[in-house]
Amino acid sequence: xxxxxxxxxxxxxxxxxxxxxxxxxxxxxxxxxxxxxxxxxxxxxxxxxxxxxxxxxxxxxxxxxxxxxxxxxxxxxxxxxxxxxxxxxxxxxxxxxxxxxxxxxxxxxxxxxxxxxxxxxxxxxxxxxxxxxxxxxxxxxxxxxxxxxxxxxxxxxxxxxxxxxxxxxxxxxxxxxxxxxxxxxxxxxxxxxxxxxxxxxxxxxxxxxxxxxxxxxxxxxxxxxxxxxxxxxxxxxxxxxxxxxxxxxxxxxxxxxxxxxxxxxxxxxxxxxxxxxxxxxxxxxxxxxxxxxx
Numbered sequence: 001x002x003x004x005x006x007x008x009x010x011x012x013x014x015x016x017x018x019x020x021x022x023x024x025x026x027x028x029x030x031x032x033x034x035x036x037x038x039x040x041x042x043x044x045x046x047x048x049x050x051x052x053x054x055x056x057x058x059x060x061x062x063x064x065x066x067x068x069x070x071x072x073x074x075x076x077x078x079x080x081x082x083x084x085x086x087x088x089x090x091x092x093x094x095x096x097x098x099x100x101x102x103x104x105x106x107x108x109x110x111x112x113x114x115x116x117x118x119x120x121x122x123x124x125x126x127x128x129x130x131x132x133x134x135x136x137x138x139x140x141x142x143x144x145x146x147x148x149x150x151x152x153x154x155x156x157x158x159x160x161x162x163x164x165x166x167x168x169x170x171x172x173x174x175x176x177x178x179x180x181x182x183x184x185x186x187x188x189x190x191x192x193x194x195x196x197x198x199x200x201x202x203x204x205x206x207x208x209x210x211x212x213x214x215x216x217x218x219x220x221x222x223x224x225x226x227x228x229x230x231x232x233x234x235x236x237x238x239x240x241x242x243x244x245x246x247x248x249x250x251x252x253x254x255x256x257x258x259x260x261x262x263x264x265x266x267x268x269x270x271x272x273x274x275x276x277x278x279x280x281x282x283x284x285x286x287x288x289x290x291x292x293x294x
Contacts, residue, residue, distance in 0.1 A: 005117060006063075006072035007032055008236055012220050013061045015194070020049040024057040028069075036073040040066040111251045117236035118252035122259070130231045131263035133213040134159070137187040140166040141207060143175050144191035145199045151191050151217075151253050158261045161279060162272035175203035184211035192216075193235075193249050195223020204228060217256055219249055233260070 010025050017025050027047050028035045035043060043066075044050045058069050094106055134140055140159060144152030149170030156168035169175035182188060188207030192200045195218035205228050208214045216229035219236065226232045235252040265272040 005076045005113075006069065007076060008117060009061055013222075016222075017057075017060065020047070020053045021057045021060055023047040023049060024054055025061075028073075032073055033077065036070060036077065114236045114249060114252040115255050118234075118255050121234060121236065122256070123233070126231050126233055127256075127259060127263065130215045130233065131260055131267055133187050133215070133231070134164065134189075134260070135264045135267035137213070138165065138185040139182065140164055140187045140189065141175070141178050141182060141203070141212075142166065142168040142189045142191065143170075143179075143200045143203050144168070145170050145172070145197060147250060148191040148193060148197070148200065148253075151250065151257065152189075154254065155189065155191070155257050155261075158257065159264065161275060162261070162265050162268065163275035164264070164268075169203065172199040172202060175199075176206055179203035179206040179210065179212075182207050182210045182212040184213075186210075186212040187215060188212045189215045189217065190225050190229070191218075191253065192223070192225050193219050193253075195220040195225035197225075201225055201228065217253060 007029060010029055014022065014025055014029075024043065024047050027043070038046070040054045041051045044052075044054045047053075054066055058064070058066050063069050063072070094103055098106075142152040142155045144150075149168075152168040152170055154168075156166050159166040167178065169178055179188060186207075188204055190200050190204035195216065201224055204214060204216070204225060208228055208230070213231070214229045215231045215233065216223075216225045217233045217235065218225050219234065220226060221232060221234050226234075233256050235249050235256055
């Protein structure tokens with residue numbers, strides 16, 4: 001298992017769990033430190049289920065056994081105690097009476113943790129294959145709606161700047177129309193935190209049918225988007241009070257986009273350098289001059 005916190009894995013799997021398995025997941029998330037010192041039989045009793053249910057839960061989230069779960073909880077605890085960016089006991093909950101200092105600490109630590117976990121779990125082979133495909137693509141489509149739509153447009157801006165023929169789409173009819181016109185020489189990138197957003201999945205699957213190389217960027221490696229993709233890049237979320245997974249994951253997704261963008265620039269160095277040289281003057285020309293310079 002990659003060095004991703006097991007509680008992040010459980011939160012990712014939570015929407016797919018029901019009944020007794022969900023009860024086990026919710027209790028672990030409520031107090032992972034206490035569970036780390038609890039037997040499978042005791043955890044089953046505390047959740048009103050059974051030891052067999054606890055074992056089934058472990059397998060449902062991709063772990064071999066309950067002992068494997070305990071080991072991962074211990075590792076997570078150890079990472080929290082030794083990491084420079086997470087050396088304080090700061091939970092994700094923010095109450096109406098919390099100080100602004102605590103709000104800043106909770107949000108900052110959550111975002112730093114999500115970025116760190118994303119970096120630790122990056123599949124370098126998948127990242128390289130995605131960058132290679134994008135660098136040589138005739139055309140690149142990027143699909144995303146809502147918060148992921150903003151990331152899709154950011155991806156367009158970055159790749160366009162280094163000479164890629166790229167377009168970000170956040171409206172499903174336009175995205176599907178573009179996907180229908182793709183070829184095996186093209187790349188389609190689907191961005192969705194849950195990996196289940198129909199408006200993103202529909203053009204993404206159509207692009208795959210057309211033979212385009214498909215790249216999924218999602219927090220859920222078992223999602224429909226991930227399953228439909230030729231290449232998967234997995235992000236981590238940073239949930240706190242008032243911030244859903246998709247909002248909390250934005251920074252970690254942008255880290256993936258940044259890594260992809262820089263690698264594509266490396267692989268297409270001549271084109272990227274020429275494109276940047278031709279556009280570097282634009283932003284300075286549109287900077288407002290101070291009164292002293294008038």
